[in-house]
Amino acid sequence: MIVSIIGTGLIGGSLAITLKEKGTASRVIGVDLDAAHLARAVELNIIDEGASLDVAMERSDLLVLAIPVDAVLQILPRIMDNIRPGQVIMDVGSTKAEILDLVKDHPNRGRFVAAHPMAGTEYSGPDAAVRNLFVHKTMVLCDVKNSDEDALELVENMVDQLQMRTVYMNAEEHDLHTAYVSHISHITSFALALTVLKKEKETGRIFELASGGFESTVRLAKSSPDMWVPIFKHNRSNVLDVLDEHINQLQQMKTLLELEDYDTFYKLIQKSNKIRKILK
Amino acid sequence: MIVSIIGTGLIGGSLAITLKEKGTASRVIGVDLDAAHLARAVELNIIDEGASLDVAMERSDLLVLAIPVDAVLQILPRIMDNIRPGQVIMDVGSTKAEILDLVKDHPNRGRFVAAHPMAGTEYSGPDAAVRNLFVHKTMVLCDVKNSDEDALELVENMVDQLQMRTVYMNAEEHDLHTAYVSHISHITSFALALTVLKKEKETGRIFELASGGFESTVRLAKSSPDMWVPIFKHNRSNVLDVLDEHINQLQQMKTLLELEDYDTFYKLIQKSNKIRKILK
Numbered sequence: 001m002i003v004s005i006i007g008t009g010l011i012g013g014s015l016a017i018t019l020k021e022k023g024t025a026s027r028v029i030g031v032d033l034d035a036a037h038l039a040r041a042v043e044l045n046i047i048d049e050g051a052s053l054d055v056a057m058e059r060s061d062l063l064v065l066a067i068p069v070d071a072v073l074q075i076l077p078r079i080m081d082n083i084r085p086g087q088v089i090m091d092v093g094s095t096k097a098e099i100l101d102l103v104k105d106h107p108n109r110g111r112f113v114a115a116h117p118m119a120g121t122e123y124s125g126p127d128a129a130v131r132n133l134f135v136h137k138t139m140v141l142c143d144v145k146n147s148d149e150d151a152l153e154l155v156e157n158m159v160d161q162l163q164m165r166t167v168y169m170n171a172e173e174h175d176l177h178t179a180y181v182s183h184i185s186h187i188t189s190f191a192l193a194l195t196v197l198k199k200e201k202e203t204g205r206i207f208e209l210a211s212g213g214f215e216s217t218v219r220l221a222k223s224s225p226d227m228w229v230p231i232f233k234h235n236r237s238n239v240l241d242v243l244d245e246h247i248n249q250l251q252q253m254k255t256l257l258e259l260e261d262y263d264t265f266y267k268l269i270q271k272s273n274k275i276r277k278i279l280k
Numbered sequence: 281m282i283v284s285i286i287g288t289g290l291i292g293g294s295l296a297i298t299l300k301e302k303g304t305a306s307r308v309i310g311v312d313l314d315a316a317h318l319a320r321a322v323e324l325n326i327i328d329e330g331a332s333l334d335v336a337m338e339r340s341d342l343l344v345l346a347i348p349v350d351a352v353l354q355i356l357p358r359i360m361d362n363i364r365p366g367q368v369i370m371d372v373g374s375t376k377a378e379i380l381d382l383v384k385d386h387p388n389r390g391r392f393v394a395a396h397p398m399a400g401t402e403y404s405g406p407d408a409a410v411r412n413l414f415v416h417k418t419m420v421l422c423d424v425k426n427s428d429e430d431a432l433e434l435v436e437n438m439v440d441q442l443q444m445r446t447v448y449m450n451a452e453e454h455d456l457h458t459a460y461v462s463h464i465s466h467i468t469s470f471a472l473a474l475t476v477l478k479k480e481k482e483t484g485r486i487f488e489l490a491s492g493g494f495e496s497t498v499r500l501a502k503s504s505p506d507m508w509v510p511i512f513k514h515n516r517s518n519v520l521d522v523l524d525e526h527i528n529q530l531q532q533m534k535t536l537l538e539l540e541d542y543d544t545f546y547k548l549i550q551k552s553n554k555i556r557k558i559l560k
Contacts, residue, residue, distance in 0.1 A: 137491060138491070167489070177480070178489060188472055190549055190552040191530045192468055194529045194548065194551060196464070198525060200461070205453075209458060216465075216500070217469055217500060219496060220496070221555045222559070223553075229545055229546045243534050245479055250467070250468075250523065250527050257519065262513055268470065268474065269509065270505055272470040272471075279502070
């Protein structure tokens with residue numbers, strides 16, 4: 001089948017590489033508002049050709065929206081209006097409730113499958129695209145009962161070819177859980193980077209002392225605001241809720257340190273160690 | 281030379297492995313209050329034998345204190361009192377000001393070298409000890425002007441054999457910078473784990489959705505409270521200071537989300553992206 005990837009960055013590009021490699025796509029057409037990105041994606045052989053959205057819609061069996069959530073919300077209705085029979089549209093955005101709400105009464109709703117691969121890196125753009133980004137990761141499919149059976153099957157087959165596990169959720173569940181396990185990690189990391197950059201004027205010293213632990217907690221702070229601001233915006237209430245709890249936890253630790261109540265502090269750390277059971 | 285490692289956990293054990301492998305130590309004696317740890321360290325061939333502190337002091341050229349900062353503060357004076365001519369004592373603790381303050385007027389101060397390898401993992405105990413933990417990492421040596429020349433040289437040679445870079449600092453500088461690049465990362469990670477564990481009752485869902493980003497920000501939350509509570513205790517004012525700033529940064533982000541001021545939020549993330557220059 002011919003697949004069009006709208007947005008030839010980290011996720012779209014990595015998807016394109018794998019779909020071509022596996023033979024899932026006989027041809028991959030790339031669409032990107034950023035002409036330099038599109039040219040680079042062709043140069044890197046990530047996509048077979050660049051095209052306009054209209055041309056891509058005319059020629060492809062599957063269209064994948066791999067652009068920031070804001071942009072999905074903008075162009076999805078127009079795409080759904082102009083869909084050809086048999087075509088399937090999927091998005092891979094990081095928030096789902098608003099997107100699904102937007103198209104819930106659309107006459108072509110059945111042709112749309114809402115997906116979110118729980119995979120990524122802190123890098124962006126076509127140069128960030130990599131093989132095997134999705135292997136053994138989780139693909140969340142949302143509100144699949146509203147997708148046509150053949151459209152869902154096409155996406156599910158693709159997910160299998162990507163060697164991903166599939167998890168089914170409704171959009172609200174998805175947005176809640178991703179706020180907890182993904183969005184708050186990014187907020188924390190951005191804030192930590194700002195903290196250290198502000199506190200630590202002699203950047204040479206950071207260079208010298210920063211070790212693995214620091215790198216691992218702040219690496220997400222390299223992530224693109226173009227992707228993340230829309231996520232925080234469209235998952236605002238869940239993110240605010242978990243951010244509030246996170247600030248409370250930090251405040252509690254601060255208070256315990258101020259009071260020099262090291263016994264309670266010890267117990268808190270022990271409690272946090274339970275995360276061992278959840279992480280591999 | 282004969283080296284005694286006091287504390288046969290992650291750092292002490294990894295040090296023992298490397299010193300034996302490089303031939304720096306002809307024999308490694310292990311000392312550990314935890315008899316099971318000591319037996320395990322022998323079983324894993326990390327140390328040549330287990331012994332009491334007194335026996336270790338009697339027989340070794342170099343004693344390395346690789347125990348939590350609290351314990352260093354407790355036993356260091358006794359060790360310094362009973363030192364034999366030519367012996368060198370070093371510690372590898374994560375805070376330095378209190379330790380160095382404790383021994384600053386000791387008649388044998390010159391025999392002591394205060395060191396901190398900027399290396400580690402979130403695991404602890406002899407089973408966590410690994411080869412090459414220190415390769416290309418930084419060893420901080422503190423207040424070296426108060427160490428005897430031969431003692432310092434012995435430690436510096438050892439650092440070379442570990443293939444580490446050396447950075448020299450005074451204790452106050454050390455404690456300040458490590459609060460910024462190491463201690464706050466751990467606080468954040470502990471707090472994030474507590475946040476998610478509290479918010480996310482259906483742990484199965486975390487399993488399914490947790491991806492690389494989440495793992496990387498919370499992995500430090502697996503770290504041992506036995507090691508970390510003493511660090512926070514003995515670097516309390518620096519940790520409080522940076523924790524305060526971190527809470528402020530999170531509060532600011534929260535306020536911006538509440539106000540839906542996404543332009544300023546975008547600029548904040550851009551600013552935090554500058555951490556790219558500092559991380560490799």
